[in-house]
Each structure stands twice: as structure tokens, then as C-alpha cells.
Amino acid sequence: MTIVEPVTASAVAEPVGSLAVASRSIVLADRVVPGTVVVENGVIVAIEEDRILDEAEDWGDDILVPGLVELHTDHIEPHYSPRPKVFWEPFSAVFSYDAQIAAAGITTVFDSLRAGSDGDSSMLGARLFELGDAIEKAKATGLLRVDHHTHLRCEICAADVLDQAREYLGRFDVRLLSLMDHTPGQRQFRDAEKLRDYYRGKKKGMSEEELDAFFAERIRLHERYGVVHRRALVDIGHARGVALASHDDTTVEHVEESVADRVQVAEFPTTLEAAAASHAAGLAVLMGAPNVVRGGSHSGNVSAIALAEAGHLDILSSDYVPVSLIEGAFGLVDVPAIGGLAGAIRTVSKNPAEATGMTDRGEIACGKRGDLVRVRLLDGHPVVREVFRLGRRVS
Ligand SMILES: [Fe+2]
Numbered sequence: 001m002t003i004v005e006p007v008t009a010s011a012v013a014e015p016v017g018s019l020a021v022a023s024r025s026i027v028l029a030d031r032v033v034p035g036t037v038v039v040e041n042g043v044i045v046a047i048e049e050d051r052i053l054d055e056a057e058d059w060g061d062d063i064l065v066p067g068l069v070e071l072h073t074d075h076i077e078p079h080y081s082p083r084p085k086v087f088w089e090p091f092s093a094v095f096s097y098d099a100q101i102a103a104a105g106i107t108t109v110f111d112s113l114r115a116g117s118d119g120d121s122s123m124l125g126a127r128l129f130e131l132g133d134a135i136e137k138a139k140a141t142g143l144l145r146v147d148h149h150t151h152l153r154c155e156i157c158a159a160d161v162l163d164q165a166r167e168y169l170g171r172f173d174v175r176l177l178s179l180m181d182h183t184p185g186q187r188q189f190r191d192a193e194k195l196r197d198y199y200r201g202k203k204k205g206m207s208e209e210e211l212d213a214f215f216a217e218r219i220r221l222h223e224r225y226g227v228v229h230r231r232a233l234v235d236i237g238h239a240r241g242v243a244l245a246s247h248d249d250t251t252v253e254h255v256e257e258s259v260a261d262r263v264q265v266a267e268f269p270t271t272l273e274a275a276a277a278s279h280a281a282g283l284a285v286l287m288g289a290p291n292v293v294r295g296g297s298h299s300g301n302v303s304a305i306a307l308a309e310a311g312h313l314d315i316l317s318s319d320y321v322p323v324s325l326i327e328g329a330f331g332l333v334d335v336p337a338i339g340g341l342a343g344a345i346r347t348v349s350k351n352p353a354e355a356t357g358m359t360d361r362g363e364i365a366c367g368k369r370g371d372l373v374r375v376r377l378l379d380g381h382p383v384v385r386e387v388f389r390l391g392r393r394v395s
Contacts, residue, residue, distance in 0.1 A: 066371060067107025070318055075101070152165060156226055245266070255278050287304035
């Protein structure tokens, strides 16, 4: 397995704070305990089990969980491009997105940006760099609520993906790079008819003949670029110490390829067999939290709950709805193989942190960042009430 450079400090000094909070349910990495958590200058310095310290703010029955770590959220793109061909001022879009992410209890986020034009009009194209500039500018203010990193999602069959990825990696810090292939008949769209339905809905007015031509072009690009671009991107990722993610692995052969490429995260495997093989090979299996909340995959592939029940699920990601991350984690609590509330919360904190080399966060433990979230259960729904990043309230 590739060793990813540990992330211990950000380029911009992060503001810190101190606090002491008490809860009857502090979710540690391996168990839930009552007590008090003390944060000084941004770092957890004490966990007093079974004790409510006098100086602590008492959160009563509200649950104290570590700040959530999100590896794959698409949500920045719709803030920047809320309608097809409509672009919001990117600096403003980043702050608006940041606030929504924080309110969902996420304190570390990998902003997921797509590189490579695949004929889908919702792709950013060259505007990718405008958004990258805005994220950097926003980070430099020190005013973002959440700690932001970048997940570059590379559509490997796109003719321009290498140029875009090289430029992005040259200009910006990228910590996770995923290798996607959405060719009709492959992986997520092994059933090409499902992709056809998707485009029928999305590109209204496209005739069946035009869809045929569009699909034929996608298959031509797959044959021309799929192998060579994947190889180049894997080499670039390793050369720069960027963690790699596979995407929509479907067969054992896909997983073998991911293992050979020293991939660390298996995003959205589409079958039980691919998830089982990935997990057994030591890859962290990531599934969409909306899949848990909605009770199944929107693409008709394997359900996240089925993978959790089989013991193959390691990480949840909010994918396209930020609040689904906390809701999805609580939705796993009753799955026997998960390990109760502590195990469920690990899928949205410790596991994603470890998979990307972030050793300073992801759990409530002495020496870790004081990233804390106060959650109340209302009619079984987890509601995020307060969020602290490095001991400072951010939502
Ligand atoms: Fe996909």
C-alpha cells in the first residue's frame, strides 16, 4: 500500500479555540461513554470518562461525535453552476458551499472536482481552474468554517483529462485522485439502457439517433484513451504522493487492476463481489450515504446496507446531499456487522481520515484535533446543533 504523506498542518494557520463539554454519549472510536471532553488551543487534551467537570458546558443527552470527514462531495459544483451554463461568482459560491458543509457536521472536506470533458454539458471544463483559484483564495482568508482539501475526479476516457489533471496538480494541492470511466456498458452503467434513460431525462430533445451517435463516440474514446490515460494518471498520482481511488469497480478483474495500481479507496463498487474483493485486499470501500438513507442505489447497483451487513463497508460519503453523511451513519447503527454507534460513526470519521493519511483527526482521542459535533436525535433523525473545528465554533 502506498504511504501517503501525513497531513498535520495546513498551509494557512487555522484559528484555534478551547472548550470543555460534557455528554452522556461521547462517541469514541471503539465505544460510547459518558463524561467530559476538554480541548485546549485546538487539541483534545483530556477525556474524563464518567465525570462531568464543573467547568464543562453540559450537553445533556445530546450526542458528541467527532467532526465528520467527507471524501467525495459533488456539492461544490452546483453552488458554482446552479443551472446549466449559469455560473455564480466562484468566491461567493465557495463560502456558501462551505457554510452548508459545516452545518452538516463536516469539519474536513475533500471538495470533489471533475477533470476531463466527456460530452456532458454539466462538466466544468476550463472553468475548473477558476473554481480552484476561488477555493485557494477563500482558504487564504482563514475564514472558511471547514478544513478543505481537493479530490480530483478524473474521467479517464476524456481526450483532455491528462492536460487538465496535470495543470490542476501543478497549480493546486490535491490529496485524492479518482479514476472514473462512465462509458456506456461499463461499470456504473454496465446496463447501458440506464445511462440512456439518464441522458433522455437530462438532454431533453436528443433523438434516439443522436443518443446512438453520442454513445458510439463515448465507446470510441474509451477504446482510444481508457488504458493509456489510466496508466498515466496512476503514475502521476504516485509520483506526487496523492492517494488514489478506483470508481465503480464492478468485477474481480477491476479490483485486481486497482490493487495492481496501489489504489487505497474503492469508491462506489457496484457489486457485492467487487466490494468483497476490495475490502479483502485492504482497500477502504466507500459508498454513498444517500444510498443508505434512501434504501438503495439511484443507479440500481448494490445497496450500501447490503455491503454493511456483509462487513465490506468502510466509509460513507455524502456524495450529492451533505446532510446525508450524519443521517447515513445513524442509519447503519442497527446493522450487526457495523459495531454499534461507535462503528457507524467510524465510517464517517476515523476510516476516511486514515484512508487519506490524516492521522491528526477522525476520532475523539487525546492529541487529536478538537473537531467536535453536537447531535440531537429528534424522532430518530440526527440533527446537528453545534460544530467545532479545532475547538472553535464554526456552525
Ligand atoms: Fe460513477
